[in-house]
Amino acid sequence: MTAPIETARPYSRAWLLSEEPASRHQAQLGRAYVIWRRFSGNRLAIAGLVIIVALILIAAMAPLIAPHSPVIGDLAGARLRPPLTEGYVLGTDGQGRDILSRLIVGSRITLAVVALVAIIAAPVGLIVGTVSGYAGGWVDAVLMRVTDIFLAFPKLVLALAFVAALGPGIENAIIAIALTSWPPYARIARAETMTFRRSDFIAAVKLMGASPVRIVLKHVMPLCLSSLIVRVTLDMAGIILTAAGLGFLGLGAQPPMPEWGAMIADGRRFILDQWWVAAMPGFAILIVSLGFNLLGDGLRDALDPKEGGQ
Amino acid sequence: MKRLRLLMTCATVAFMSVLAPQAYAATPTDTLVEAFAIDDIISLDPQEAFELSTAEVTGNTYSLLVRLNVDDPSKLELDLAESWTVSDDGLTYTFKLKPDLKFASGNPITADDFVFSIERLVKLDKSPAFLFNQFGLNGDNVTDMVKAIDPLTISFTVDKPYASSFVLNVMSSAPASVVDKALVTEHALAVTPSDTYKWDTDFGNEWLKTNSAGSGPFNVITWKANEAVVLERNDNYYGEAPALKRVIYRHMKESAGQRLALENGDVDIARNLSPSDLDAVASKSDLAITARPKGTVYYISLNQKNPNLAKPEVIQAMKYLVDYDAIGATLIKGIGTIHQSFLPIGQLGAIEDNPYMLDVAKAKELLASAGLADGFSVTMDVRNTQPVTGIAENFQQTAAEAGITIEIIPGDGKQTLTKYRARQHDIYIGQWGSDYWDPNSNAETFVSNPDNADDASSKTLAWRNAWDPGAMTEETKAALLEMDADKRAAMYVELQKKSQEISPFVMIYQQTENGAYSTKVKGFKLGPSFDTNLLAPISKD
Numbered sequence: 001m002t003a004p005i006e007t008a009r010p011y012s013r014a015w016l017l018s019e020e021p022a023s024r025h026q027a028q029l030g031r032a033y034v035i036w037r038r039f040s041g042n043r044l045a046i047a048g049l050v051i052i053v054a055l056i057l058i059a060a061m062a063p064l065i066a067p068h069s070p071v072i073g074d075l076a077g078a079r080l081r082p083p084l085t086e087g088y089v090l091g092t093d094g095q096g097r098d099i100l101s102r103l104i105v106g107s108r109i110t111l112a113v114v115a116l117v118a119i120i121a122a123p124v125g126l127i128v129g130t131v132s133g134y135a136g137g138w139v140d141a142v143l144m145r146v147t148d149i150f151l152a153f154p155k156l157v158l159a160l161a162f163v164a165a166l167g168p169g170i171e172n173a174i175i176a177i178a179l180t181s182w183p184p185y186a187r188i189a190r191a192e193t194m195t196f197r198r199s200d201f202i203a204a205v206k207l208m209g210a211s212p213v214r215i216v217l218k219h220v221m222p223l224c225l226s227s228l229i230v231r232v233t234l235d236m237a238g239i240i241l242t243a244a245g246l247g248f249l250g251l252g253a254q255p256p257m258p259e260w261g262a263m264i265a266d267g268r269r270f271i272l273d274q275w276w277v278a279a280m281p282g283f284a285i286l287i288v289s290l291g292f293n294l295l296g297d298g299l300r301d302a303l304d305p306k307e308g309g310q
Numbered sequence: 311m312k313r314l315r316l317l318m319t320c321a322t323v324a325f326m327s328v329l330a331p332q333a334y335a336a337t338p339t340d341t342l343v344e345a346f347a348i349d350d351i352i353s354l355d356p357q358e359a360f361e362l363s364t365a366e367v368t369g370n371t372y373s374l375l376v377r378l379n380v381d382d383p384s385k386l387e388l389d390l391a392e393s394w395t396v397s398d399d400g401l402t403y404t405f406k407l408k409p410d411l412k413f414a415s416g417n418p419i420t421a422d423d424f425v426f427s428i429e430r431l432v433k434l435d436k437s438p439a440f441l442f443n444q445f446g447l448n449g450d451n452v453t454d455m456v457k458a459i460d461p462l463t464i465s466f467t468v469d470k471p472y473a474s475s476f477v478l479n480v481m482s483s484a485p486a487s488v489v490d491k492a493l494v495t496e497h498a499l500a501v502t503p504s505d506t507y508k509w510d511t512d513f514g515n516e517w518l519k520t521n522s523a524g525s526g527p528f529n530v531i532t533w534k535a536n537e538a539v540v541l542e543r544n545d546n547y548y549g550e551a552p553a554l555k556r557v558i559y560r561h562m563k564e565s566a567g568q569r570l571a572l573e574n575g576d577v578d579i580a581r582n583l584s585p586s587d588l589d590a591v592a593s594k595s596d597l598a599i600t601a602r603p604k605g606t607v608y609y610i611s612l613n614q615k616n617p618n619l620a621k622p623e624v625i626q627a628m629k630y631l632v633d634y635d636a637i638g639a640t641l642i643k644g645i646g647t648i649h650q651s652f653l654p655i656g657q658l659g660a661i662e663d664n665p666y667m668l669d670v671a672k673a674k675e676l677l678a679s680a681g682l683a684d685g686f687s688v689t690m691d692v693r694n695t696q697p698v699t700g701i702a703e704n705f706q707q708t709a710a711e712a713g714i715t716i717e718i719i720p721g722d723g724k725q726t727l728t729k730y731r732a733r734q735h736d737i738y739i740g741q742w743g744s745d746y747w748d749p750n751s752n753a754e755t756f757v758s759n760p761d762n763a764d765d766a767s768s769k770t771l772a773w774r775n776a777w778d779p780g781a782m783t784e785e786t787k788a789a790l791l792e793m794d795a796d797k798r799a800a801m802y803v804e805l806q807k808k809s810q811e812i813s814p815f816v817m818i819y820q821q822t823e824n825g826a827y828s829t830k831v832k833g834f835k836l837g838p839s840f841d842t843n844l845l846a847p848i849s850k851d
Contacts, residue, residue, distance in 0.1 A: 071707060071710070072707050072710070072711075073704075073707065075633060075636040075637070075640055075641070075704055076633070076635060076636035076639060076640065079640050080586075094641075094700060095700065095703055095704060095707070168719075168720070250694060250720050254717065254718055254719075254720070255699075255702075255703050255706065255718045255720075256703055256706060256707065256718075268564060268566060269564060269565050269566050269584055269586075269587075269696060270566075270586065271566055272566055272569065272570070272587070272590065273586055273587075273590060274586070
């Protein structure tokens with residue numbers, strides 16, 4: 001007697017977790033499902049995800065949900081109101097502007113900075129790292145020495161120098177932060193590339209006549225992506241802090257943009273008597289940085305092939 | 311065993327005293343530490359500097375022939391001079407110096423030193439040179455107009471019979487400070503003469519930027535930009551010796567930082583407290599506050615090189631776009647009063663009416679008639695200290711309501727001032743302190759501009775904003791020669807009214823200077839101007 005052959009219903013749990021996937025499609029979905037299961041089993045990671053999704057939603061709907069104008073205040077009538085004053089949940093600042101509205105609209109700036117830096121820095125780092133790792137030789141030496149030069153400066157100091165040269169402003173702050181954050185990605189991508197540049201499947205592709213460009217783009221880069229994503233997510237908190245730092249020093253967003261760092265700088269002069277002006281944007285930065293860190297941690301655990309039974 | 315215990319006790323006591331913060335925080339009784347925003351200092355040379363904080367330093371390190379009476383600024387008192395006379399034609403002034411006075415260096419003070427000081431003021435031709443240019447002095451004739459008759463007698467000739475109080479008031483301003491000729495000449499650098507600078511020496515300008523060569527109650531020990539100015543008692547001072555041995559101005563920008571330092575005893579006097587911090591300090595029993603209205607007015611100015619800002623309707627509109635009432639009640643509460651004319655209250659002819667108020671509808675109407683109904687964009691250079699930043703941000707909001715987009719460019723005092731002096735700004739917000747207690751000081755700078763070219767030698771505020779005040783330049787001159795005080799006052803009233811209407815200066819408020827001090831400090835008083843914030847009478851318990 002033989003056991004009846006089990007055929008799981010497509011897209012069911014058993015089908016996704018099947019040890020012997022019948023198609024490439026099933027294998028891919030199965031892997032994604034495993035990663036998601038591992039990720040969702042981590043409560044902190046879910047908390048991070050919720051924070052980031054909430055941030056994105058708030059930023060998307062900022063003009064709709066902000067109760068007041070973020071830039072026009074009521075200097076004569078509502079200056080430095082404490083939190084929970086009627087109409088001003090988080091209080092008002094030195095210009096009589098609603099802090100909650102400024103935080104909500106400011107989330108757009110924060111998100112834009114993070115997204116743009118990631119879009120600029122991650123691909124640059126990825127390309128430099130994979131090319132360097134795959135090509136080796138003098139290409140590797142030159143690219144890595146350039147990377148070393150960038151790594152030799154503290155990030156904030158280098159960003160400060162760039163902004164000072166380019167002139168203050170949020171666009172220049174983004175460029176400056178992007179210029180200073182690609183080197184670690186290049187290092188990671190290079191290290192990953194080195195581990196499998198001599199492996200059999202690369203040799204096989206090479207034998208089939210694939211050009212180096214094709215190999216790097218189609219076979220090396222996808223394998224570097226997961227560790228890069230983890231690293232970028234973990235870096236986002238740092239990017240937010242750098243942007244806030246530049247804003248605090250008056251080199252990032254210019255008034256009256258409700259950039260969180262600039263808001264803290266503005267609140268400094270009231271810090272002894274009206275603590276909320278500086279504290280509220282501080283909390284916002286804290287929560288969002290925490291969110292990105294938790295999310296990044298969760299992603300690292302979920303994407304790491306060494307963990308879990310694969 | 312007993313010994314060991316004793317040792318332990320001693321060690322513990324020593325350790326505790328090191329830990330106790332008071333032991334370190336308290337300033338020595340012979341040293342005064344002031345927290346003061348001194349980022350506007352760009353040179354300590356009295357014949358070059360023209361900034362408020364610098365005036366305070368030079369006012370305490372140099373002597374003058376005559377100086378203002380601190381209690382009644384309408385009167386003058388003798389300093390280095392023993393007496394003075396005016397010739398009948400009103401053109402020649404003769405000063406007699408007090409005998410046997412010495413500079414801090416020990417050199418005797420002679421008529422030659424005064425002649426040298428005025429010569430270098432005029433020949434260096436830095437910003438304050440216009441003070442003496444207005445008497446007809448220039449690089450070529452200065453040595454003929456100012457002469458030493460004998461070691462203790464000075465003859466000073468002017469080109470027109472000005473009211474004598476005006477001439478003497480100018481003599482009492484910081485740029486007329488007497489420098490030590492022998493000492494300065496020793497440090498002078500050779501210069502190759504050029505078309506723009508005809509002299510073969512820098513008259514010690516480079517050295518005096520960071521040193522002092524005066525005879526005032528204090529000497530400059532060091533100046534570190536944006537850090538500190540350290541003054542030390544001049545033991546050769548001819549007047550009553552100051553009680554303090556050393557005075558340190560610590561650069562502190564933040565009002566909150568100044569207040570914390572004051573409350574902790576790290577500083578004895580805090581000079582730039584914001585309205586809210588003043589409120590808090592007023593309630594402390596060991597701290598006190600002194601206040602004095604200053605001859606300093608705050609304004610927003612519009613560079614006439616910008617074609618939009620040059621339109622008369624736009625100038626008017628801007629004056630309707632400042633929320634004077636709200637600013638007066640919040641941002642400058644306790645540190646100033648709304649004042650919309652260029653003469654500070656207290657000077658001859660100053661008017662107190664404030665014709666403008668926030669009126670966005672009216673401003674829009676004016677902009678529409680200028681063909682700018684859709685508004686326009688400009689930049690605004692703002693020194694990043696309060697309350698100007700707050701006022702600038704508020705102005706940005708109210709201007710936005712009328713469609714004017716203002717981009718604020720923050721910078722430190724040096725950056726914004728350098729740009730302003732080079733006429734490269736669009737809108738500037740700043741302050742003006744009278745150079746001497748006479749209405750001509752402000753009239754001359756706000757509504758007179760003899761030469762609107764980029765390379766003009768007389769760099770008035772009107773010039774900095776590339777504004778040609780037309781007939782007002784002449785009217786200002788006429789007021790200067792008017793001997794009858796009532797008529798003279800009426801002329802200044804007229805100038806102020808006209809300026810309120812057409813000048814590119816949006817006058818906002820007159821400063822009240824505050825100093826919060828620990829009650830250990832005795833004799834601390836603020837003067838009517840910055841160079842009369844005297845340190846010599848101050849002592850500490």
